[in-house]
Amino acid sequence: MSSILLPLNPQQRAAVEHETGPLLIFAGAGSGKTRVLAHRVAHLIQELETSPYHFLAVTFTNKAANEMRERIEGLIGSAPDGRGMSRGMWVGTFHAICARMLRTHGDRIGLDRQFVIFDAGDQQTLIKQALEELDLDSKRFRPQAIHEAISNAKNELIGPRRYETTASGFFEQIVSRVYHLYEKKLRMNHACDFDDLLMLAVQLLEAEPEIADHYQERFRHVLVDEYQDINYAQYRLVENIARKHRNICVVGDDDQSIYSWRGADVRLILQFEKDYPDATVIKLEQNYRSTQTILDAAYAVIRKNQHRKEKRLWTEKQGGDPLILHETANEQEEAQYVIEQIGKLREGQGKRLNDFAVLYRVNAQSRVLEEEFVKFRVPYRLVGAVQFYQRKEIKDILAYLKLLYNPNDSISLRRIINVPTRGIGSRTVEKLEAESVQHDINLMETIRQVASTATDSISIHLSPRASKAVVEFAQLFERLQEFMGDCGSITRLAEEVLKRTEYARLLEEERTLEAAERMENIKELLSATQEFDRRIENELSELANGERTEDDTVVATDFRSSHLGQFLEGVALVAEIDRWDESAQAVTLMTLHAAKGLEFPVVFMVGMEENVFPHSRSRCDTKSMEEERRLCYVGLTRAMEAVYLVHANRRTLYGMTEDSMLSQFVRDIPESVLQCTSSISTLDSSWWPSTRRSRHSDSPSHSASAASHRSQRQEELPGAHDATSHASVDSRQLSITTCQYAVGEKVRHGKWGDGIVVKVGSVASDSGVRSDEEQEWVEVAFPSKDIGIKKLMLSFAPLEKIS
Known part of the structure; x- marks a missing residue:
């Protein structure tokens, strides 16, 4: 047996040895899918002598792409010159692969090869401009909602003309108008x-x-990672490339499909066998x-989903500690x-800070966690905060570089025309833009003509101060362009921008902690440019020595069209996870969505309550609820050794304080793998069935230790709430085992029709003692938007169960 196959289990080996034809690999969490993909490529290259030139491997993050390439090179070794044997392979994200194809052949469909990639902020700016030009109120028609609708259309390969023909409702018609203008503005900005x-x-x-035949012939083996997360556009892309040789290998897990909100469609992996009836299917369950x-x-959680491929993970690491289910009074106590x-x-146990992850459903939950971590001086890193490339100073410098690369980029020009402050105010910019529209030229060309004394084509009335500032800006840009033509280095160009604009000097003169931090960020950006320059230098060396063909690289002799464009493209497509440093000594705070693909020895899942997790938006939609359950499954399977499920009896979120009910996902987990604990008196705990409480928390010893533990924690944690202050609230709460209606149950109302119970509770009498069913209430969600969710007293509401 070859060394490539030796470390694999039987199922992994079968996936690696599959030679030709469609292959679907259901790879459960932690089952070694990256290893399988890397070993499969290495096996085909070494054992079957397939040229690396014929491989296309598509991932969802640059981090995953780099890891795959490193593993492949580690398996197949290096050439005599020490360079990787995987040269010629295309390994990258969907967006990076597509950008590379468009840089090479985009002119065939009318696309300028010098196009820039607008990030989310740039896109929002363009949407706002379109709304303003169409005289539409951005407060009434939220740019984010408009952009989401356009993005969804593009993911379905629906252009503005086709969208217009299908737009039926009022909002869709508004989107259609904006979509047309938005696309026009994108093209004007190249x-x-x-x-x-x-x-x-x-x-x-x-x-x-x-062009299709070129790529089909080149990429005779197509591998796609995380296939459960693809959208329709990505599906069509892969289908077009793999159509000729049909050697398509996809790896994914429908149980981990959690990105429907950005277009992912779990049905695409589930229908793979229909698309390719001769496909081989292998499940990795170890x-x-x-x-x-x-x-x-x-x-126990995921098996409740109806639309899934049955698979059950197992491990040789039998046993393990039970999951801790802990009850707290509120979100502050939860964090503490x-x-x-x-x-x-x-x-x-000698755990390190980076062994811990705290996962939550929505970003708003991080506020209290952060406050408590700061209070107790526990180092943490917040994943999902402002990303490095979205920080102001970084976006400013990148805007200069983007404008030098593409002078048609009016979004970048607007950003830096007065940064640092140079006397070009908003009124001056408005006048310049009006001239641009009147003469049908881009904003930079208008500035150039205003600054030139040799043209009378532009007549614009500016104050002497503003006119002088515009002239100086045009001269600055011209000098930077001249420098760019000769510098040959992204780092040197960025340093020249910092010098000539005096951006760095002005920051240093501020002498504040904020300014110092911004300078540190700029230095980190220069580290990134230096790393890029070294890579380009290596590629040019290989090209000169005949070790790399033009088709294997996007490097060209022109600095602007190649080096700068390639760098800016890489920056635009970088994801936050690509900057992940697992060695940083800090506790990780992140959303459950952001945790996908990561692992930690100890995982805390907080906010395990109905309407928090699962999210309230999923209550009346079976499809959304299944995705919430998959998200819970992803969270649980991030843990290597221990899981803590934490819930609060009352939670303040989005400015509202409400009593909470234990998440249905927790109630799906069998008693045999749970250990229940509480920070509050067991007499106040009514959310857990008595059979479970008695096992874990109703014994005298537990109650005594819990009381002692609670008292000690109150002394240690300033501002912690006294549990007795919540006794009256908790004693009113309705045990999930006694209510005659259950969350998720279908009911019929005499006036409003059929609905689904989304919350149950009770109202106490003045004595604080709960009486019987006449005091019980339920919240029912009705499908009609005019009715929505109604809170109904059971003693009065004409309500009946639907069997």
């Missing part, structure tokens, strides 16, 4: 948004048979990450409990 990269690449392949206890809990447990595990 720009693409992220969705364009996919849609235009598909358009290129389907409109140009010669888990190398978690304990069996954690896997059993995760399976997490901090306390981290401290205990560090002291008792």
